[in-house]
Amino acid sequence: METTLSIPTPVGVFRAAYSDRGLARLQFPHRDSQEANQDSRNRPHRVVRQWHRLTQAAVRRILRGKEPGNLPPLDLSRGTDFQRTVWTALARISLGRTRSYGEVARAIGRPRAFRAVGSACGANPVPLIVPCHRVLAAGGQVGGFSSGLEWKKRLLHIEGVAIKSC
DNA sequence: CCCTAGCGGTGCT
DNA sequence: AGCACCGCTAGGG
Numbered sequence: 001m002e003t004t005l006s007i008p009t010p011v012g013v014f015r016a017a018y019s020d021r022g023l024a025r026l027q028f029p030h031r032d033s034q035e036a037n038q039d040s041r042n043r044p045h046r047v048v049r050q051w052h053r054l055t056q057a058a059v060r061r062i063l064r065g066k067e068p069g070n071l072p073p074l075d076l077s078r079g080t081d082f083q084r085t086v087w088t089a090l091a092r093i094s095l096g097r098t099r100s101y102g103e104v105a106r107a108i109g110r111p112r113a114f115r116a117v118g119s120a121c122g123a124n125p126v127p128l129i130v131p132c133h134r135v136l137a138a139g140g141q142v143g144g145f146s147s148g149l150e151w152k153k154r155l156l157h158i159e160g161v162a163i164k165s166c
Numbered sequence: 167c168c169c170t171a172g173c174g175g176t177g178c179t
Numbered sequence: 180a181g182c183a184c185c186g187c188t189a190g191g192g
């Protein structure tokens with residue numbers, strides 16, 4: 001049973017889904033954000049509202065190029081061991097810095113798994129919060145982004161990272 | 167520049 | 180078990 005709540009921002013409405021363990025998913029604004037308030041109908045529990053306040057603040061701060069501040073607990077239980085290992089590594093890339101997929105692979109002790117690292121990034125349930133946008137292809141190419149390359153570029157720009165070949 | 171082989175994890179049959 | 184995907188990379192034309 002998940003609770004879904006929206007996060008209005010100047011660049012669109014993000015949606016956050018909470019399990020009983022914490023923030024389980026974060027979605028970028030949909031193209032047609034006409035689906036106004038599709039929030040869960042019942043009033044969320046106190047703890048979820050508390051988490052949501054933190055998520056909301058974190059998202060807005062990140063969009064302004066600031067540190068996220070306090071985060072709600074993250075529920076990453078749906079990932080495999082490998083994926084969680086990757087996501088944990090991503091969480092350590094600080095604002096304004098980037099790593100290549102290969103560097104992340106080496107950092108987790110699986111130097112040949114760079115391709116799988118890419119897949120794990122794509123499976124990241126909480127983009128922005130777990131900053132998969134800071135992982136670029138080797139040589140400074142942008143690489144991919146499941147939620148849309150434009151978002152990745154925008155986030156990198158916000159964080160002052162220069163992109164190659166553009 | 168483009169092309170290719172090789173790579174590891176995951177999800178489907 | 181097999182297979183087809185992939186947010187990749189390094190090496191060779």
